[in-house]
Amino acid sequence: MxxxxxxxxxxxxxxxxxxxxxxxxxxxxxxxxxxxxxxxxxxxxxxxxxxxxxxxxxxxxxxxxxxxxxxxxxxxxxxxxxxxxxxxxxxxxxxxxxxxxxxxxxxxxxxxxxxxxxxxxxxxxxxxxxxxxxxxxxxxxxxxxxxxxxxxxxxxxxxxxxxxxxxxxxxxxxxxxxxxxxxxxxxxxxxxxxxxxxxxxxxxxxxxxxxxxxxxxxxxxxxxxxxxxxxxxxxxxxxxxxxxxxxxxxxxxxxxxxxxxxxxxxxxxxAGIAPLPALVVPSGVAFAELATADPQPVTELLAGLGFQRTGRHAGKPVELWEQGNARILLNHGTDTPHSRLRSSGDTPIDGTALAAIGLETPDPRSAADRAESLLAPVLPRRRREADISLDAVAAPDGTELFFCATRRPEHPDWTSDFTPTVGSADGIVTGVDHVALTQPWHHFDEAVLFHRTVLGLRPHESVDLADPYGLFRSRALSDETGAFRLVLNLAPSPAAETRTRAQHIALATDDITSAVRRIRAAGAELLAIPANYYDDLDARYVFAPGELDMYRELDILYDRDEHGGEFRHCYTATVGRVFFEIVQRTGGYRGYGAVNAPVRLAAQRR
Incomplete structure (x- = not known):
């Protein structure tokens, strides 16, 4: 019509x-x-x-x-x-x-x-x-x-x-x-x-x-x-x-x-008026790509989290870091997604940034066709003849989205572009739980529509998160099973966005206490949580003997839903505009610990 x-x-x-x-x-x-x-x-x-x-x-x-x-x-x-x-x-x-x-x-x-x-x-x-x-x-x-x-x-x-x-x-x-x-x-x-x-x-x-x-x-x-x-x-x-x-x-x-x-x-x-290419919903995160001009702080943080360098790209200054099924690409070249990533003021974002996400996709070509039919900007990619061809589009905030099939024989495998190095992917992190992207102030509703229609994600209710200098608006999207989760955040104001537009990658583990002890032993810095927070936890919940003391000692935050599902999480320090979250879900918990966001945001401000 x-x-x-x-x-x-x-x-x-x-x-x-x-x-x-x-x-x-x-x-x-x-x-x-x-x-x-x-x-x-x-x-x-x-x-x-x-x-x-x-x-x-x-x-x-x-x-x-x-x-x-x-x-x-x-x-x-x-x-x-x-x-x-x-x-x-x-x-x-x-x-x-x-x-x-x-x-x-x-x-x-x-x-x-x-x-x-x-x-x-x-x-x-x-x-x-x-x-x-x-x-x-x-x-x-x-x-x-x-x-x-x-x-x-x-x-x-x-x-x-x-x-x-x-x-x-x-x-x-x-x-x-x-x-x-x-x-x-x-x-x-x-x-x-x-x-x-x-x-x-x-x-x-x-x-x-x-x-x-x-x-x-x-x-x-x-x-x-x-x-x-x-x-x-x-x-x-x-x-x-x-x-x-x-x-x-x-x-x-x-x-x-x-x-x-x-x-x-x-x-x-x-409405049944005109069909589009079928939805191809992501089944997980294939990789998250960090772009930086100074790789040392990022490599130190990744090593502290238990990641190991497992590959180097054959033709680009890009490294593959792995732990379990979590994969981080570290790009420190001059022609990177980072050089094209823009803030709302149309100025380059300085420092380490989350520039691209690889979407684990059952049918990458069909996913790209649908994205193009819904006006997603198709991104050119400079590649050698020997490189695997990956389709990519730009999200409204400039983040590049790659449609990937990782180590599946029926599709080209992007990891084959990397020459293996000495290193094991074993570790206590099992994969990427979710990725959180802070949106430019005028792109929030556009981003929700984009990810719902292009990727077939289901939006959850919006929530307001109290920052010391205003309110963050946050909205999660996921597939029906929760295998792929994305969180979109909106900074309190255009002015606040320029100083708080941090992105974060949440890493899943089955044993957060062991993960935190290993991270601390490796020298990585975690976000310090005030004692008042744990006094409040003690008032709200009944814990097993010694459990709350352990959370207090390790700076682990805690949430419990109405069905008894539990969420334990903690945060690293921020490097450039990126930080990591370690999360453990038990009992079918499907939220994101929003009740703890004000404490986390205040701690990050400090």
């Missing part, structure tokens, strides 16, 4: 917004009236600009407080509408959005509303324009889509139809049965479909709408079901995004537009 986006979704001038929409691949735009009013371009110049970019203008919006008013007010509204219709003719667009009246002076009279909308449609028809009537969730008297449709049906005018907006319908808590009524509206009378998602929040619906909308798949509304019903009704017009979001209005318009189009492509798949 045709894909469109309202200019209100994007930051910048009208020209910048149009350019971003076109570059992302949209077919059309909704021109938000304020964007036109603030532009130096005439309507004719806007029309020419959109045509040059390959865009159509699918809607002009909005016109407010038109219907169900005293006659003298309506006469003034018709005069206003005539001027707007002339502007639309100059723009070359034929559909006007009219919102249900929110004025306290509006009259509760459906017959009057239908009559006045019919007269408005009479005038519109003279200009070759259609009027799409939208029921706002906070409309004075018309606030539901079925009420809006009854008024349109009563007016019975060929130039008058409805605009359905997913936010206005779903924000009112519509049940699945409530959405079935959409199919009672003839498809040809659904003039336009606007789409937005939103996180589930207990707040005034107007403020919720104006500040917290997001793209489909980023929130908690069932946009997919609504789209299915609208398509079943016979609607064949554009799928158009109308998202009011404070972050999007400040973020780069180009990346926001790409994220927006990705959301519509994924929505088409989930």
């Amino acid at each position: 045709r894909k469109s986006i309202a200019t209100v979704c994007l930051s910048g001038s009208l020209t910048e917004k149009l350019t971003a929409a076109a570059r992302a691949g949209f077919d059309g735009v909704e021109i938000f009236e304020n964007d036109l009013l603030a532009s130096l371009l005439s309507p004719e110049e806007v029309r020419a600009r959109t045509a040059d970019l390959g865009l159509g203008i699918d809607l002009y919006q909005p016109m407010r407080d038109v219907e169900a008013v005293p006659e003298e007010d309506f006469v003034r509204n018709l005069r206003r509408a005539e001027r707007k219709f002339d502007v639309m003719r100059r723009l070359g667009t034929d559909t006007l959005l009219v919102c249900s009246n929110v004025s306290p002076h509006a009259l509760d009279d459906d017959t009057l509303a239908a009559d006045q909308l019919g007269r408005l449609a009479d005038l519109a028809q003279e200009f070759g324009i259609r009027v799409a009537y939208e029921a706002l969730a906070w409309g004075r008297h018309v606030s539901t889509y079925d009420h809006g449709w009854r008024i349109v049906e009563q007016a019975d005018h060929p130039a008058l139809g409805v605009c359905l907006d997913s936010f206005h319908i779903l924000s009112r808590g519509s049940e699945p049965k409530d959405l079935e009524g959409v199919e009672n509206i003839p498809g040809e009378k659904i003039f336009f479909l606007q789409l937005a998602d939103a996180p589930l929040m207990a707040m005034d619906v107007l403020q919720w709408s104006r500040h917290y909308r997001c793209f489909p798949g980023q929130g908690g509304l069932d946009v997919t079901s609504l789209v299915r019903h609208v398509v079943n009704a016979g609607y064949r017009g554009p799928l158009s995004l109308e998202v009011f979001n404070d972050v999007f209005r400040q973020a780069d318009a180009g990346s926001t537009a790409v994220d927006a189009l990705r959301s519509l492509i994924a929505l088409e798949e989930s």
